[in-house]
Amino acid sequence: MKEYNGKPLVEGLLEEIKHVYRSDNRPWVIGYSGGKDSTVVVHLVYQMLKNLRPEERHKTVYIVSSDTLVENPLIKIYLDDMLHLLDKSAKRDSLPISVNKVTPKPDTSFWANVIGRGFPTPRLNGTFRWCTDRLKIAPSGQFVENIIKEQHTEIVFILGVRKAESAARKRRIEGRELADRLLNRHETIKEAYVYPPIVSLSTDDVWDILMSNNRKNAWGGDNSQLIELYSGADSGECPFAGYSSKEDQQQSCGQSRFGCWICTVVQEDKSLNGFIRSGHRELIPLAEFRKWLMSIRDVPEYREKKRRDGSVYRTSQNQLGFGPFTWEARQMILRRLLQTQKQMNYELITIDELRAIDRIWDEEQDLSCRVLVDLYYDEMGERLPWDQLKRPVFDEETCKKLEKYASEFSVPMDLMKSMIFRTNKTKFFSNTRILRESLRKAVTQQWLQEAELVNAQEGTRNEDQQSDTL
Template sequence: MAMNSYFEHVSYEELREEVKYVYQSDNRPWIIGYSGGKDSTTVVELVYEMLLSLNPEERTKNVYIISSDTLIENPLIKIYLNKMNTMLGEAAARDGLPIKSCMVTPEYNNTFWTNIIGKGLPTPRMNGTFRWCTDRLKIKPSADKIKAIIAEEKKDVVVLLGVRKAESIARKRRIEGRELANRMLNRHETIQDAYVYNPIVELTTEDVWTVLLEHNSGKTPWGSDNSELVALYSDADSGECPFAGMSNSGQTQSCGQSRFGCWCCTVVKDDKSLNGFIKAGHRELIPLAEFRSWLMSIRDVDEYREKKHRDGTVYADKHGNKGYGPFTWEARKLILTKLIETQRTLNYELITLDELRAIDEIWDRELDLSRRVLVDLYYEITGDRLPWDSYKEPLINSDTVTSIQQMCEEYDVPDELVRNLILSVHQNKNYSNPKIMRKDLERLLNQQWLHFDLLREIDNADNQTGA
């Protein structure tokens, strides 16, 4: 059964007056989380128009509009979001509004590709038991920016979010559970000195589209046309947007149920948004869908996974064998190769130079005695040299590396252990205190993966004695 429209009882102008009341109630700066979607766009429109309605001397505090770029956004959405951020900044300057629009990204040593290709972190799971991506790529960058604003402004802040009770029953309960009696603001769940205001919490999906398409003839106060947003939602739904009067399906419920996720998301089995764009005619995105399917297919392939964690610890699976750890170095090189090839096919940046540099530094520190693997791989695929290519000199020449590998095989010593010892000595050689190097070497020699069989024998013996 359809929910009653909020605007059956309250007008858009009255909602805007509420926003104005909250804005003028204190001196706390506002921060709007803007994703470019229908809900956050509605919030930004409300606030922008509210500020326009004020006299200049009444615009007493800043409004920060923060967008999050995970660096793996769907290209169509990223282009649109960048465009909106630019238009918002230019329009606010033109209209004399205290709006500051910015885009936040993860730190380059903690992006999706740096974690997977650099550190070998397995891709997030569909069942949610290993979903490390949301916090690192989206939540932390935005939270860090909010904390920076709090420090700069030296005040508490109010964060405006485009969440609505109508979105889901679970979300409705979470929202109601955080509401403070007789107040419009909730304490932020994780950020001290921050409160949350949800101005469109009572709106239905149909109400949101009413605001975006009927108010001001679908034009935003910063100069864009919301029909472009409708087109994005329509394409994400495979080109079928069942607005009343907008399709031949006869349906009256709104489109826009799709969420614009990361193009390489491995948390869902089928990326309905990406597939929808392709079905709607954006065939240039096919290589992204193909790469995503391949990346998901290699996650639990034995040859692509280490049998230890990054810290050298090991666990036994249900069959008593070593369980999976990170992607192997060979797998990481393969993922990077296919990613750069896909990037060349699309002629669209999928991995930034800063991420490549961060990955190269990780490989130099943990894996690469030649210190040339990444830059040479990039050159072989693209024909271009990375900006730091000429500075890359081998730690040990290739003949010595080959000799080390041969001796390791001859004396049955793990070549990975020898490589790690060499890298450790190199990284600690400038410390004046020899205890630092000795401690690190002892750590490497005592890692669990080297003694797994012995530890298992001891464990089995203890179990038999106990029995």
């Protein structure tokens, strides 16, 4: 049997974890993703706490799970069940364990950014990789910051990272290790330390621990479910964003691991497809939606030719580069997402996210203030809770007149809408300078100058062509 610090593996690990726990009063934070490594870490810490006398359990262990709101349904259901059981068992055993699930704020979620603001989905090559930071790092980071601020204390991250995961991970871990020290300084959070208790374990060691005790973990969960998930998905896990750098977090996500079902930074989601091949055909609509969303990303008719801030850029072929999804494309994405949700009878977008998207559209695109709530009713057959509260900025007749005037006087409708929304937002401000400055920004955006330049160039080109024919 393998030994650790001169004792049988598990006994040696428990002894070391107990020593670190008893050595100071700093709270512990454990990122629990539901994967094999984080499960082993929580299992060992839970068992260590049970072995202590009540008076020795002197500080809180925070179990934190990060839900991006676009997790694979099978993983989400499993993880929610484990978190519920973990919380229930910790209270039964009188252990100082606090179980928490963190999520991105509704207005920063994946769908709020894609459907609300029109963010293009993250690329396969990793450029414009906005998802990891907003969906995973920021929510968990905010949770940790709150602990530090509220308790005026340093904290210790207990991480389920292992050198055996990959050669690259081994180099990164060893690059941060301090000789003969169990705890290392966190790379980005000055009030935090890092303790990786299973850092030297092999993958076989991890599975041996999970398979022991009739596959029961310390809080009574059945590890057989976890084993089935791995065998079905042929994947790893996407851990809590508590490691020392954003690079490590990005290395651990989007590589065919347990994670977001909509992930677009891989060509093939082996985890999702693995579950489907193993018999979970209820997930087929998710795979089809993901494939469709990736297929429309770079279709010109679905993309603006300006960025959200009004700036433009040109490609190496001197063509105007793409900006966010058009408003029409965003409506199309939402409609298809709701259709998929209805088909699966599983929530893919929350009511809070829909509310956030509606607010964004009201401030940027929708003069009627009815597009989202009416679209939702068309697809789902029921009204959103705030449906009756929606009142248009202008009635339908006025909106048509605005479009007519915009066309008649060659004023871009986007500019008209931008000025209306800016005025509406600041109309009750006592300082009129704010409104004037906002309107000035609207009429001096780069895309308007670019449009004038293109029109001037086309006019010159037409004059030259006419001269050639004379």
